[in-house]
Amino acid sequence: MVTRRVLQFVGAFLPALLLAGHFSGALTARAAQSGVAIQNFAFNPTPLTVTVGDTVTWTNMDTAPHNATAENGGFKTPDLQQGQSASITVNTPGEYTYICTIHPFMKATLNVQAAPTTAAPGSAPATTTVAPRPTVTTAAPGSAPATTTVAPRPTATTAAPVPAGTTMPRGMPSTGGGGMAPRASILPVSGLFVVGLSLVGTVGALIRRRAVR
Secondary structure, eight states: OHHHHHHHHHHHHHHHHHHHHHHHHHHHHHSOEEEEEEOSSOEESSSEEEETTOEEEEEEOSSSOBOOEETTSSOBOOOBOTTOEEEEEOOSOEEEEEEOSSSTTOEEEEEEEOOOOOOOTTOOOOOOOOOOOOOOOOOOTTOOOOOOOOOOOOOOOOOOOOOTTOOOOTTOOBOSSSSBOOGGGTHHHHHHHHHHHHHHHHHHHHHHHHHHO
16 A cells, blocks of 8 residues: 555656756756866966856966956955865856966956847747838830820811802802802702793793784
């Protein structure tokens, strides 16, 4: 019974322990260790570039004591005897010039870079939308410009006026304004004239016949 409860307990908490170990390992992997040797009255390597959160360790290899002190007061190690080491964790980005205050001619540079930012899991990368640029069409050099053809408007035609004193042909009397009158206006008058002449001739013939009798 006890063994069964122990197994249930382990089974319940094992995933949480593994997950915590995973995140702990991930955080530990991000921080790096860097070392600087103090030997022959010099710091080596220099310059040294690290990232915020990294740890830098100085080890004195000389018989004389040394330390590492930033000129701007950013950090300072204790005086180190031969074989001793001192470490600091850098948390502020920047360029640090440091010296050994016991031997000021010993000088070196430590460059601290900002930690890279990591996007949250599953987040989409940021996108930038660029507005489309307007397109300008330029005519090729030497090409003729576009032309628009306009249909000509109809022109009214006016008959030339007939000069005064001109005799119009029969059946086409003058309208008084120089224009031509239609023939239909004169045809009834000429017809009546012919009928009148015929009646006059007929009546004259009848009168002559009675006079002879």
